[in-house]
Amino acid sequence: MSDKITKTDEEWRSQLSREEYVVCREQGTERAFTGRYWDEKKSGTYHCNGCGEALFASDTKYDSGSGWPSFYQPINEASVxxxxxxxxxMVxxxxxCAKCDTHLxxxxxxxxxxxxxxxxxxxLSLKLEED
Known part of the structure; x- marks a missing residue:
């Protein structure tokens, strides 16, 4: 992927909330069934919370029962x-995100x-842009 985005730790901290920073930059995770999109049904495109790159389409989202938004493929294989x-x-x-290294x-x-x-x-790694 071209146009790789790099930011300082300070820049990421100013852009993201504390919770977003822990997940996106420190490879944290949100608790199951607590995220804003785990049960989302609206149509649209899910973008990277770090850089805005389009990552997943709502028509590839499904209920996996895991408590996190689940998709069976990204919009573009090169985007992740x-x-x-x-x-x-565990292994x-x-x-x-291939563009900014945000943990998804x-x-x-x-x-x-x-x-x-x-x-x-x-x-916390995503932003939904509704159709």
Whole structure:
């Protein structure tokens, strides 16, 4: 992805709330069933809270029962990047925004067709732009 965004820690802290900063910049997570989008049904596009990059379309969102917004694919494969995450005594695949490195959540291989993937994303990492 071109036009990579880099900001100082101070710039991120001034842009994000304390809770957003913990999730987006420190790879935190919100508690299940507490985020503003876990049960959202409105049509639109979910953008990165850090840089505004379009990440997920509402028509790929589904109820995974996990308590976090879940999508079966990003709008563009190049808009998210993956890293191996071995925190919390688990091996998972972390996903972050390719443009600004905002931590989004994790991707699992237990999602619905057509991809079989579940992008389990923190609401604090997203902003919904309604259609």
């Amino acid at each position: 990047e993956e890293n191996r995450d071995t925190s919390h005594a 998972r695949v972390e996903v972050h 959540g994790h991707v699992f291989e237990d999602g619905p067709e057509p991809t079989g993937l579940r992008y389990c994303i923190n609401s």
